Amino acid sequence: MDWRLQRDLFIGFFRAGMLGYGGGPSAIPLVHKEVVERYGWMNDEEFSDILALGNALPGPIATKMAGYIGYKVGGVIGLVNALAATVLPTVLLMITLIGTLVAFRDAPVVQGMTKAVTPVVGVMLLTLTYSFLKQSGRRLGWTSTLILGVLSLIAYQFLHMHPALLIAILLLYALLKKEKNPGDHDEQDPQHA
């Protein structure tokens, strides 16, 4: 077993879990920072695939990402390791601190701390949004990106369509569409090569 890799996995997901104030979704940019930027276990494209699929499946997002990335990078041990790092520290904190927390929960200092982290998380998510848009513009072209982006925004924000449904429709469309313009420069097509 690669101890160094497992140690890195633990540290990476521990950090993302402990810094992720505001529930699982706020950990997404932190996981991205560790997995893509710091350790380079995967590139932006793989990360966004995982995020897309993770969003299409039920259950907490942070642990779905930790579980899959841990498995991909470090096998079954990596899976357990990354999950434990994401989940156990905060659960232990909760169990041990609950008495103290009851006393301090309404303390203005604690509430102020929680409030101050919110815009920081907002900015981190915005940065990630921008990098995905840029990447998409490069691969799909800016026109298609803009059209798909605006359509998604309308469907999700104004028609309140469920994100899982939205992603499923796009995946189905991609699967069923006729091969007319291959979109990007594929080196090989297994069916027609």
Add this chain to the structure above:
Amino acid sequence: MLYWQIFLAFFIPGIVGYGGGPASIPLIQNEVVHRYGWLTLDQFGEILALGNALPGPIATKMAGYIGYEVGGIPGAFIALFATVAPTVLAMILLLQVLYRFKNSPKVKRMTSLIRPTIAVLLGVLAGEFLFDSWQTSGVFHTAILGGASVLLMEKWNVHPAYVIGGALLYGALFLG
């Protein structure tokens, strides 16, 4: 029997809760308060409030703590397992299928078509966090914290850990 109930109580919200951890909170409440009666609504609300004051995913904090209260350490592990394992396994299976056909143009198109949607979902989430902050802390603090975050993380490449630490300090001093 109790362990089986703990498993079910967290398994069902886990697989039904679309939209990440926060979406499964009302479902967990339904199981632990209404179905099994392990906690009163007040107790549940208290745990939720405390959980929100701590970092990390909320669904697993709730599962771990309630599992521990109801069934000790094995209870905590069973509740965590039930929350996390089913969807992680589904994710691994689906991604393996996807990557087996990685070079097929269809799969390539699939992954590039969903990218703008993912960006939009993240953007909306970002908007919700910023809007929430604007409402609870006001324009002034939101602008200072947001602006400082952009500069520190994007321009000067400061690790988010320090930025979050700084924000916690700022909040304790000025928003308390």
